[in-house]
Amino acid sequence: MIIKNKGLKIVSLVACATALPMAVQATNGINLNGYGAKSAAMGGVGIGGTVDAVTASVMNPAAASFTEDRFDGGLLILNPQRRAVCCNAPDGIVSDKAWFFIPNMGITYKYSDDITFAGSFVGKGGGRTEYKNNFFDASDDGVLGIELAIGEMTGAISYKIQSNQSIGLGVVVAMQRFRAKGLDAFRTFSADPNFVTDKGFDWSYGAGVRLG
Numbered sequence: 001m002i003i004k005n006k007g008l009k010i011v012s013l014v015a016c017a018t019a020l021p022m023a024v025q026a027t028n029g030i031n032l033n034g035y036g037a038k039s040a041a042m043g044g045v046g047i048g049g050t051v052d053a054v055t056a057s058v059m060n061p062a063a064a065s066f067t068e069d070r071f072d073g074g075l076l077i078l079n080p081q082r083r084a085v086c087c088n089a090p091d092g093i094v095s096d097k098a099w100f101f102i103p104n105m106g107i108t109y110k111y112s113d114d115i116t117f118a119g120s121f122v123g124k125g126g127g128r129t130e131y132k133n134n135f136f137d138a139s140d141d142g143v144l145g146i147e148l149a150i151g152e153m154t155g156a157i158s159y160k161i162q163s164n165q166s167i168g169l170g171v172v173v174a175m176q177r178f179r180a181k182g183l184d185a186f187r188t189f190s191a192d193p194n195f196v197t198d199k200g201f202d203w204s205y206g207a208g209v210r211l212g
Contacts, residue, residue, distance in 0.1 A: 031125040031150075035059065036104050037074045054106035057118040061156035061168030062212030064108050064118035073105035082129055089135035095145070097130045116158045118170075124150040126176070136185040144182030151175050154210065168212035177201045 034040030036054035046055030049063065053072040056064040082095040106120035130145035156170035180197045187193035 035122045053108045054104050054120050056108050057120045057154040057156035057170050058122050060212040061170035061210055062158050062166045064116040064156055064158035064168060065160040065166035067108045069110055071107045076102040087135045088138045093131055093133060093135060095129040095131055097128055114160045118156040121153045124152050126150050134182045142182050146180045148178045170210035172208045172210055174206045177203045
């Protein structure tokens, strides 16, 4: 559509501007919306095309065939502001530990014209809260909070079938750790109240495959 009338152009621009939201905020739950600087800057792009050595295995191992020998690494710095309004904190209380540092790195090696190896490690996501005042239990002067961290390592091989087509297989090893502090008020809701809180880190591991 072409608008030649100047006044109509201005009205159209104002109408479009008012139709757009003034602020947009979104998250991907506890997971990041992208891995590596380029993927994150493009909203998580990386499955359908080659971005860098990080996404070459963590998103789509077949993409490694279209990546030259390279190493990419980065550090994502997050500063989320977390505030709780609950129980003994009706006016709200802000969580400490506001800075988070999440690493990512990847490497690709072209073994031959057809075969490429790739490997990566990424912090997949998680979160942490830490409140100096336990708003669930006023008699508890300890720290209240939870922490979850998720990491993933991938080793992949990609085979180029033709100039614009490839297949890839990645072996994935995932790990996560979790701990809770100051949740004594919830012991009565658990089938095993002695293991609800203040037990340090609990680790879990898993493995699988990723096809591309």
